[in-house]
Amino acid sequence: MVSSQIESIAKYNYYNCYNQPLSSEDICKPGAYICELMEGSEDTYIITGVDFSQPGSPLVGNWCYFENFAIFTNLTSIYVGDASGKIRGNGEAIKNIGTLKYLKKVFYEYFDEMNSAITFQDTLEEFYIGKVEVNVPSSMFESKLKTLTIKKALGFSKLSIPNLSLTTLKIGVDSQNFTQEISESFSKILVNLENYELSYTASNTVSLPVAPVLSYFNYLKTLTINGYSQTNWEFPVLDNDLSTSLQSLTLTNSIFQFTNGYDFSNYLSGFKLTINGYESSFSTCSKCIKLPINSIIESDGNLELDSIDFTNVVSFSSTNNEISQPLPELVDISINYKSLKSFYVTDSSIYGSIPESYCQLPKDFSLSNNEISFLPNCFKCDLQLDWKILPNGFYFPSRDCSDYTLNQITQSTTTFSTKTGGVLQFNGTALGWEYIFDSQSYSLDIPNKEFTITIPKGVGKNIKKQLTLNNYNNETITYSYNAPTITSYDVIDINGDSVLIIYGTDFDYDNVNLATFTEKENSNKSFKFYFESQDDNNNYITSTIANVYSNLVSNKVYQLYFTVGEQQSNTIEVSISKPTSSSSNDSSSSNNSASSTDVNSNSSKNSASSDDIDSSEKTSSSSKLISLFINFNAFILIIMLLL
Secondary structure, three states, X not given: OOOHHHHHHHHHHHHHHHOOOOOHHHOOOXXXXXXEEOOOOOOOEEEEEEEEOOOOOOOOOOOEEOOOOOOOOOOOEEEEOOOOOOEEEOHHHHHHHOOOOOOOEEEEEEEOOOOOOOOOOOOOOEEEEEEXXXXXXXXXXXXXXXXXXXOXXXXXXXXXXXXXOOOEEEEEEOOOOOOHHHHHHHHHHEOOOOEEEEEEOOOOOEOOOOOOOOOOOOOOOEEEEEOOEOOOEEOOOOOOOOOOOXXXXXXXXXXEEOOOOEEOOXXXXXXXXXXXOOOOOOOOOOOOEEOOOOEEEEEOOOOOHHHEOHHHEEEEEEEOOOOOOEOOOOOOHHHHOOOOOEEEEEOOOOXXXXXXXXXXXXXXXXXXXXXXXXXXXXXXXXXXXXXXXXXXXXXXXXXXXXXXXXXXXXXXXOEEEOOXXXXXXXXXXXXXXXXXXXXXEEEOOOOOOEEEEEEOOOOOOOEEEEEEEOOOEEEEEEEEEOOOEEEEEXXXXXXXXEEEEEEEEOOOOOOXXXXXXXEOOOOOOEEEEEEEEEEOXXXXXXXXXOHHHHOOOOOOEEEEEEEEOOEEOOOEEEEOOOOOHHHOOOOOOOEEEOOOOOOOOOOOOOOOOHHHHHHHHHHHHHHHHHHHHHHHHHHHHHHHHHO
């Protein structure tokens, strides 16, 4: 329930505009009022919104005014009226709106009078009016509103006080009343405006050759101008620089034309140009409309395709036009259309043939519902293209899809790294819009004459995969990975165990590598062990089986090679010098290098050199002589004592 005084006014307003009573239970239901429970109360509600958006049926006269609501001091939103104009606002309503301290949104479909001096609370952010039968006073623009929409007004007043709050303005103006002076004041006063939509709404066409003034806006992000004109205005070269802010430009119904083109190329990336409702050609110059990177063009007006420089366009859509022209050739598509990702020209009276250059369009395209009479072979060979080019003025003959060429740029003898893989490069003609490799489907990008296949890391030799073009034709692609190469070996201590590690390249870093050790002096005696990847970055593999080391006889020479994915490595010689029992605490590590062909072992634990042996022998002989001399002198001394 609501308070009795508020309930009485609420019921009166409803009865006055809908000619039927409103029960106490229905006050807070959709189509009447929006209510919230009063803070600290369990059964008392306050009215926070008005919902009189259903068509009215006034108690007296042709319409009612929703004006008596100042008592609803907690209102945050007001929605009043529909297009029939049965429920309206007036000067009293505007005055009461200005008293509400919590109001944020106001929606009135119809106002037939306004006060000249309008004040709103700072909380009000958004105001929508469908139609105003009087001039909108300048005081409407002196509030803290952020968004103002007036779909149709008799006129506007010249603005004089700068407005820093309004960021979105959508207005419908009478072309005779929205003079250049008023238009210029909007451009100067609404200094922070970001979104501007201007519609000429009079039933008569815009006869005066006076374009809306745009020269003083500095922060516009979206600009929309709608309306008809007996005189087409050239889009103005703006004194201000909107290139750092404008993201979208929409032009509808012949207000502007670009007879000599326009250069938007320094505008923001992602710029969107929308051309709608043109009865005559929007532009007739060749490639004279230049756009910034990643631009989007949408049109249901007569936008000549040849007038657009497509270099930076990523998406083009033209539909429901009366272009009545053949499709222009796409010249140097890999340069002039390199960014294009979607291309739609539908329901646009295009006639003639589809040029061969359109075989290089992006995969996302459509040329349906035109008057095209012939299509090139690339269109015939992909069943999925049917909906993109039919209906038109032709039927599909037999599908001959063998008329293509494919060249493998990457030499078939090229092998790939087991760690990184690589790419296979192809080019050709009439390749279609996608290819299937190893059961995966990929789109062909402009210019559709070349593509690359990424080969993942792996191992193996003469691996064969299927490449399918045009959904019909299979090619067999063969590739191999590099054979492993051993560069050196070492013995390190891991948790008290001596472990043999092998350095090199192109091992199998995801699985295991089969090592074969063969005694050099006895080729019939060999054994095999698996080595697993331990460090992908440092290019070595390690046997986690300790008995690989234990199976190697100290100082015996072995020939070692690896087998990885049917590829055999080079062979090196390995010799490990193990510590004897008397020197078990000595280091047994070795660090040896090997060439890609057979090499001799350079183990640091190999037998000592002949120079070392000679030195040892000399040291031993000297010790014996010294010992003999000492013993002889001792014998002489004993003899002398006895005498």
